[in-house]
Amino acid sequence: MSRPMLAPLAARFDTRMSLRRRMMDNLSVRPSQEDALRMQTELRASLLTCASCRKIAACAAWLDQGHPGVPMFCAAREAFLRLEELCDEIAPECPEPQATETEVHPVKLAD
Numbered sequence: 632m633s634r635p636m637l638a639p640l641a642a643r644f645d646t647r648m649s650l651r652r653r654m655m656d657n658l659s660v661r662p663s664q665e666d667a668l669r670m671q672t673e674l675r676a677s678l679l680t681c682a683s684c685r686k687i688a689a690c691a692a693w694l695d696q697g698h699p700g701v702p703m704f705c706a707a708r709e710a711f712l713r714l715e716e717l718c719d720e721i722a723p724e725c726p727e728p729q730a731t732e733t734e735v736h737p738v739k740l741a742d
Contacts, residue, residue, distance in 0.1 A: 644682060650690045651681040654701065657694060658715040666721045673713045680707035 655661070655677075662670055684690065686704055693702045701711045 643687075646687060647681050647684050648678075650684075650687065650694065651677060651707075653694050654681075654690070654705075654707075654711055655714065657699070658701070658711060658718075660711070660714045660718045662714075662718060662721070666718070669721060670714060670717050673710045673717065676710035677707045677714065680710060 662674075667674060684706060686706075689704060690702070701708045705711065
């Protein structure tokens with residue numbers, strides 16, 4: 632009975648996390664598990680900020696347009712920029728991301 636009530640919440644969360652992954656890919660932030668331990672403060676900050684983001688449509692549109700960097704409106708901007716900096720310092724030659732069957736793609740939702 633509680634499952635249908637949670638479905639919209641889960642869908643919004645999945646959409647936000649998909650956008651977060653796209654932003655990290657956009658910045659070439661692909662830390663290994665070992666490197667992620669060194670970046671955990673910034674990774675946590677981006678996760679928590681994206682999980683409560685109110686600019687889903689703007690973020691998706693910005694990423695769809697192929698802009699470099701992080702948009703000024705992004706609440707997680709500082710965390711993403713720091714992740715990009717750390718990735719460049721720690722692992723300058725990060726591997727390309729591998730798509731998986733379980734990868735979630737953003738769903739069009741109203742902000």
